[in-house]
Amino acid sequence: MRLWKSWIVATKDFSVFRKNKYVFYSLVAMPLLLGVVLPAALLLSLPAAQVNLANAAFLVNLSTMYFVVMAAVLPTVIASYSFVGEKIEKSLEPLLATPTTDGELLLGKSLAALVPCVGATYVGAAIFVTLVDAWSYANLGIFLLPNMDWSLIMGLVVPLACILSVESNVIISSRVNDVRAAQQLGSFVVLPLILVLILAPTIEFTSISTLALIISGMLSVADIALFYLSKATFKREEILTKWK
């Protein structure tokens, strides 16, 4: 496996995404929405009487899970363009005719979806941390973030959720011919994951860190299973003769 070949494929896709307004604005709008609007909605609207460390920490931890949701949802937009976009432009055949292996192409296309999605999530998270800390320092005299829970969620759960979503899209893309259909099916597939992520912080648990580790373990298993499935789907011959 030559990683530099995969990177060439990924950087080409980045260039294509930059020219695609829908993809570009999705990558800008979602981080801004979560990074700015979420802390404003959750913290600034907290009644003065309820401003305390416990309430603030609960809200922040709850909010952090929304970034995992973002990491799972964004690839349904990006990956559908990465794979189905090639089908629409009928550019898969010349691409497959180059001296690259199936694995290098699959990794390249996956990185093309993964890197901007994880990057956008982290940018949104960075804005979120800045605003939350500005608020918490002003109101509680401490910096709430980053903490261990937040670090585990961002460092483990976010990329694993993103990988799951990208791999699902590889499989979905092999069966559909339309970007919107790929996005809708992609959203449908990640829906159970989103429900788990949204409900998880509300469940009584020993700690958010333990919860993050359990979710990470589940995602890892799902990622490995889907990796083999997407690898089986992404074969030259299958793509040229069976991808509809």
Added chain:
Amino acid sequence: MIDTENLTRKFGGLTAVEDLTLHVDEGEVFGFLGPNAAGKTTTVRMLCCLIAKTSGKAWVGGLEVEREEDCLKIRKMVGLLPENVGLYDSLSAYRNLDFYGRLYEVPSEKRRENIESLLRLMGLWERRDDAVGTFSKGTKQKIAIARALIHDPKVLFLDEPTANLDPEAAKTVRDFILELKKQKRTIFLNTHNLDEADRLCDRIGILKTKLLTVGAPRSLETDVHGRKTVVHLERVSDLVLASVRKLGVVKNVRVSENRLILDVNSPERDNPDVVRAIVSAGGSVQYVTELRSTLEDVYLKLIREAEAK
């Protein structure tokens, strides 16, 4: 440069290519003629290591189309222009070519040189930064050919390079292929345009799942229908007809108005005897010509025969 031996590809119960055996020399322009669904694209895809063969063997540049390691080398050695150009519309002409140059492992300096020379050759250097989506179909086709040439491939596979192009764009593309022919590149041209095959190819193979025939356009025209001599007379009398029929070199005689149409093996050798026999029988010869069958005649005859089977 390209060899196949009983190459076969089946898709479930459907046989796309059956027992294809052919040889293409280095520097040759080989035309693959056949109707839609004859197996032309499947053959090219097998030779470019894009799909696997069901049975038989194939070699490109001495490397066998089978093993993944060899397939990587074959893909590096060949350039492919698929039926659909498949360019990235939102990227510039330069960026499209640069992307493929990098995938074909062309060093950066050489890549810049190749892109510039190819775009200049096609008169597109000034538009190198324009998005490909703004180009006409013919121009896109030229860029796709440039993409196939970006790594200086030894073998070029062109799959229907002028299909869906207007006559002017098609001519531009054909002129460019002629330019490549002058450079002595090995070109494997899939087409169902008979005139194009006749003008561009050194040899032609006619495919309808099976290879029906292969040869130079001129020899196909004579091999399939034989060579015919047409003798224009003042009048075709029974005596003239009988004298010609007696000649051993004449295999078949047909009368059409005041013309005799004769099947002969070698007009250069046999025509003088024919003329002498006609004159001896009192015939008055006005002039003698050769009736050539066209590639279209050959193609239609073979395809109809194949369909009848």
